[in-house]
Amino acid sequence: MNGTPGIGWDFARRLLRNRLAAAGGAVILFFFLVSALPGLFSTHEPNRIDIVNILRPPSGAHPLGTDDLGRDVLARVVHGARISLSVGFVAVGIAIAIGLIVGLLAGFYGGWADAVLMRLVDMMLCFPTFFLILSVIAFLEPSIWNIMTVIGLTGWMGVARLVRAETLSIKERDFVAAARAQGAGSARIIFRHVLPNTLAPILVAATLGVAGAILTESALSFLGIGVQPPTPSWGNILTAGKDNIEYAWWLSLFPGLAILVTVLGYNLLGEGIRDAADPRLKGR
Amino acid sequence: MTGGIYRPEEDGAILSLVNVYKTFPVRKSFFSTENLRVRAVDGVSLTVPPGKTLGLVGESGCGKTTLARLAIRLLDPDAGAIRFDGKEITRMEGEALRVTRRQMQIVFQDPYSSLNPRMKVSDIVGEGWLVHGLARGKELRERAERLLVRVGLPADAGGKYPHEFSGGQRQRIGIARAIALSPKLVVADEPVSALDVSVQAQILNLLRDLQEEYGMAYLFVSHDLRVIRHVSDDVAVMYLGKLMETGPAAELFHEPLHPYTRSLLSAVPMLGDAPSERIVLSGEIPSPISPPPGCRFHTRCFMAEKVCEEVCPLLRSIAPGRYAACHFV
Ligand SMILES: Nc1ncnc2c1ncn2[C@@H]1O[C@H](COP(=O)(O)OP(=O)(O)OP(=O)(O)O)[C@@H](O)[C@H]1O
Ligand SMILES: [Mg+2]
Numbered sequence: 001m002n003g004t005p006g007i008g009w010d011f012a013r014r015l016l017r018n019r020l021a022a023a024g025g026a027v028i029l030f031f032f033l034v035s036a037l038p039g040l041f042s043t044h045e046p047n048r049i050d051i052v053n054i055l056r057p058p059s060g061a062h063p064l065g066t067d068d069l070g071r072d073v074l075a076r077v078v079h080g081a082r083i084s085l086s087v088g089f090v091a092v093g094i095a096i097a098i099g100l101i102v103g104l105l106a107g108f109y110g111g112w113a114d115a116v117l118m119r120l121v122d123m124m125l126c127f128p129t130f131f132l133i134l135s136v137i138a139f140l141e142p143s144i145w146n147i148m149t150v151i152g153l154t155g156w157m158g159v160a161r162l163v164r165a166e167t168l169s170i171k172e173r174d175f176v177a178a179a180r181a182q183g184a185g186s187a188r189i190i191f192r193h194v195l196p197n198t199l200a201p202i203l204v205a206a207t208l209g210v211a212g213a214i215l216t217e218s219a220l221s222f223l224g225i226g227v228q229p230p231t232p233s234w235g236n237i238l239t240a241g242k243d244n245i246e247y248a249w250w251l252s253l254f255p256g257l258a259i260l261v262t263v264l265g266y267n268l269l270g271e272g273i274r275d276a277a278d279p280r281l282k283g284r
Numbered sequence: 285m286t287g288g289i290y291r292p293e294e295d296g297a298i299l300s301l302v303n304v305y306k307t308f309p310v311r312k313s314f315f316s317t318e319n320l321r322v323r324a325v326d327g328v329s330l331t332v333p334p335g336k337t338l339g340l341v342g343e344s345g346c347g348k349t350t351l352a353r354l355a356i357r358l359l360d361p362d363a364g365a366i367r368f369d370g371k372e373i374t375r376m377e378g379e380a381l382r383v384t385r386r387q388m389q390i391v392f393q394d395p396y397s398s399l400n401p402r403m404k405v406s407d408i409v410g411e412g413w414l415v416h417g418l419a420r421g422k423e424l425r426e427r428a429e430r431l432l433v434r435v436g437l438p439a440d441a442g443g444k445y446p447h448e449f450s451g452g453q454r455q456r457i458g459i460a461r462a463i464a465l466s467p468k469l470v471v472a473d474e475p476v477s478a479l480d481v482s483v484q485a486q487i488l489n490l491l492r493d494l495q496e497e498y499g500m501a502y503l504f505v506s507h508d509l510r511v512i513r514h515v516s517d518d519v520a521v522m523y524l525g526k527l528m529e530t531g532p533a534a535e536l537f538h539e540p541l542h543p544y545t546r547s548l549l550s551a552v553p554m555l556g557d558a559p560s561e562r563i564v565l566s567g568e569i570p571s572p573i574s575p576p577p578g579c580r581f582h583t584r585c586f587m588a589e590k591v592c593e594e595v596c597p598l599l600r601s602i603a604p605g606r607y608a609a610c611h612f613v
Contacts, residue, residue, distance in 0.1 A: 174398035175408075177358050178461060181390050182412040183382045196402035 014276040021272020027265030031258075035082040044072035046079040047230045055248045065250040067240060077254050080232035084214050084262075087148050087233070091213040092206050094152025099159025100195075100202070106160070107167025108190055118164070121157045129154045133216065134225070142225045144233075151213050159205050166198040200277040207270035211263040218259050234259050290530070290599040290607045292331040294367065298469050298501045299332040299355055299388075304364030306350050310573055322572050324350040326525030326580075327364070329599070332469065337495070337502040339516030339533065341509060341548070343569055347525045348505045349393075352473045355503055356388040357381060369468060386416060389462035393474035395454035399446040405432065405457055406442030412465040428460075435460045435490060452483035456490065463494055471503045476511060488514060509552050513537055521545050524572055524580040527599055531606035541608040543587045579610070587612055 016022050034041055044062075050070030058065045064073040106117040133150050140146045170176065171194060179189050214234075220226030221235025229236055234255045241251030292300035307321040324347040332338045342348055353359040355366065357373060366374045373384055392398035399408055406428035413419040419427050428442045435456045437449075446454055455475060462470050472491065476484040488511065495502060506512050512519060516533040521544065529542040540546045547563045567584045570576050576583050582592035591611055599609040 174392040174394055175400040177353070178390065178392065178398060178458075179400075179411060180358060181356060181385055181388070182461070182465070183385045183415045184411060185382070185415070188415065192403070193400055197400070 011276055015272055018272045018275060020268045021276070024265040024268030024270075024272065027261055028269060031081050031085060031262055031265075034078055035085050038075075038078045038082065042072065042075040042078045044075035046075040046232050047071065055244060055251075057248075058250055064254045065248070067237075067248075067251055068244055073237070073250060073254055076232040076237050077234065077258055080234045080237055080255065081258065083144065083227055083231060083233040084217060084235070084259075085210075087144065087151070087217040087227070088210040088213040088266075090148040091151035091155065091217075092209040094149060095155040095209060095213075096159055096202060096206055098153070098156035099205075100163055100198075102156065102160040103163025103198075104167055104190055104194065107164040108171055108186070108194060114164075117160070121160050124154070124157050127154075130216070130219070133220065134223075137220065137225050142220075142228055144227050144231070147217060147220060147226055151216050155209060155213065159202065159209075162201055162205055163198050166201060167194050170194050170197050200273070204270050204274045204277070207266050207273060211266035211270070214259065214266075215263055288601040290329055290527075290601070292329045292367075293333070295370075296333065297331045297367070298334040298369055299503065300367045301328055301330050301351075301355065302365040302367070304328050304351075304354055304366065305362045306347075306354055306359060307362055320573050323525050323575060324572060325354060325361075326572075326575070328522075328525070328527055330520050330527065330530065332501050332503055333517075334468065334501050335495070335499045336517040337504050337515050339512035339519045340503060340505045340522060341507065341512045341519060342522035344507060345569060345572065346522045347572070348507075348522060349473055351522070352390070352471045352503060352505050356385070356390055356469070356471055358390070386412065386465045387467050388469045388471070389465065389467040391455070391458050391462045391470060391472045391475045393477050395451045395458065395478055398458050399454055401446055403445075404442065405444055405446065405449075408446070408457060409442070409460045409464055411461070416465070418465075428464075431460045431464060432457070435463075435494075436486075452479055452487060455479060455483075455487055459487075459490065459494070463498060463500070466498060467500055469501045469503065471505070473505045474507070475504075477506065477508065484511070491515070509548060521548070524569065524575050526580050527609065528581065529606075529608040530599070535606060541602055541606060541613045542610050543585050543612075544581050545608075547584075547586070 048071060050066065052070065053062070053066050054068055054070040056062055056066040062072050062074065064077065066072055067076070102117050102121070106114040132154050136150050137146065176189055176193050179193050217226055217233065218235030218238065221233050222239045224239065226235050227233035229240070237255040238252055238259070241248065241255065245252050292302055294300060304325055305327055306325040307323050310320040310322055328351060330338065340348055340351065350359065354361050357366070357376070361374065364374070365372060368384065368388060371384070373381070376384060406425045409428045409431055410419060410424040413424055413427065425442055429439055432441045433439055437453060437456055441449070441457070446457065449457065475491070476487050479487060491502070492515065502515070504512070504515050513533060518530065519533045519536045520530040521528045521542065523544050528544045529536065529540070536545065537549065540549050547565045550563045551565065563586055565584055570583055578594045579585070579588070579592040579597055582588040585592065595611070597609045597611050599607045602608050602613055
């Protein structure tokens with residue numbers, strides 16, 4: 001047990017014992033591998049047009065078939081994985097960073113800082129997020145960076161509320177009073193004492209957030225204002241497929257399945273983390 | 285001398301509180317527009333001499349923890365003065381307060397919430413050294429190890445996390461943290477209440493040994509009279525935010541003056557030396573939101589008369605060194 005952090009091995013063991021969470025984790029690992037080493041899963045070029053072989057059904061040469069420009073669907077889904085997952089991670093990273101700062105400041109300092117920041121959260125929550133994203137994207141060029149940023153900037157409010165609530169309860173714990181008595185300043189108390197104790201719920205929020213961000217990106221791409229072709233993302237492969245869905249089902253099915261399985265994987269893992277981190281469920 | 289009102293020692297005391305008040309806002313109920321406040325500490329004066337132990341005893345909710353935290357400025361008083369080692373610290377702020385805090389430390393009741401679960405024990409114990417620039421890195425770990433061994437923990441304890449220890453061991457870690465900066469005063473807020481009886485004695489002995497070794501004063505809070513008698517040089521008895529009686533421990537336990545003290549002692553057989561018939565404390569403690577007028581204790585007192593409902597008795601001298609807040613002693 002020596003050298004394990006607060007919820008270390010014990011936590012990992014409980015998480016792995018949860019079969020669904022472990023399956024979710026395996027799916028996520030698999031898609032990480034796909035994003036990191038696409039060449040391992042498909043030898044085709046994702047953007048190579050082949051007019052002779054358009055709309056071919058799955059076969060030995062093209063395991064998931066080809067699209068209306070003769071591009072290999074497997075190669076596009078495999079390379080799209082990196083784009084879709086990156087959008088998920090960067091967007092959630094931005095949301096967590098903002099949510100953490102806002103939540104820590106509001107919860108720790110209270111008073112007018114809390115009032116102002118939480119009204120800001122309420123205001124942001126008044127707008128239906130998706131329409132907010134739509135209207136912002138309408139003014140910006142729909143580059144992948146803009147999409148990540150906008151999804152992140154509209155997704156931090158839940159994290160802020162969560163972190164604020166955790167901070168409010170942690171700052172009343174005796175170890176914070178002890179740190180004060182030792183002469184620690186507010187910055188040290190926030191970063192060494194409060195922040196590390198909010199990480200478990202943040203991890204849950206982040207995992208669920210990645211699933212949400214991947215879905216949002218797919219939806220934006222599906223509407224044609226997300227990641228722009230020819231760069232493949234799961235959302236825009238799906239869009240390209242919808243025009244030919246009557247006679248080329250493989251064009252829509254496989255990117256759709258990729259989205260479904262990944263989102264499910266993140267949700268299962270997130271819920272598994274939540275259960276494993278909850279001391280009331282200990283010993284199950 | 286007899287009849288004089290209690291005044292805390294100003295010279296030579298390590299800690300003195302002069303007429304300290306602290307209230308907390310109460311969450312208003314939906315229909316109520318009143319601005320209610322809990323009167324947690326309601327005009328308390330006391331003195332802790334250097335190197336000695338003042339035992340603070342009282343029933344649950346009477347304001348002991350609030351008083352303990354006021355004493356080392358973890359809470360700010362509404363009114364009154366706090367003097368530490370000859371300096372007024374009531375309104376001290378910033379760097380001056382941070383430096384003064386090295387001299388006054390606290391041991392908490394709850395061995396679980398008092399240690400940060402995400403920090404290694406050596407970092408918990410050495411945090412004061414780090415923030416005051418006294419030690420860091422390898423030196424900090426070595427000093428922490430020596431200190432942990434001194435409080436009776438294994439030498440490798442520093443590299444572990446708090447959840448790997450039992451309640452008693454965690455309390456030892458909390459004690460090590462409190463003495464790391466060689467303070468002149470340690471406030472111990474029910475340091476053994478959460479522990480098994482067998483472990484309690486070990487921790488009390490450790491605290492006594494450390495007091496002899498380091499010469500620090502204790503403000504020792506407990507609701508357990510046996511513990512208070514075991515550790516205290518002087519005792520202060522608290523009820524509903526006010527002190528009822530204070531005096532040297534031996535005399536107070538031998539011959540309690542205040543009817544509240546007498547009731548408390550008679551409830552613990554074989555504790556008071558005086559042959560005492562059992563006095564039953566009737567009724568519940570009144571709410572500190574609206575304490576009874578006059579003497580706080582009159583609603584439960586076996587000696588209460590008309591005057592007790594109207595006039596609040598002051599803590600006054602009854603015999604040399606002995607004070608009680610009662611009209612009839
Ligand atoms: N932060 C706070 N906010 C509101 N009320 C408080 C707060 N702290 C204490 N109180 C109230 O003040 C009164 C005294 O509390 P305190 O914790 O000082 O008592 P105590 O003697 O230490 O009790 P215990 O034996 O339960 O530890 C109680 O009525 C309590 O509810
Ligand atoms: Mg208490």
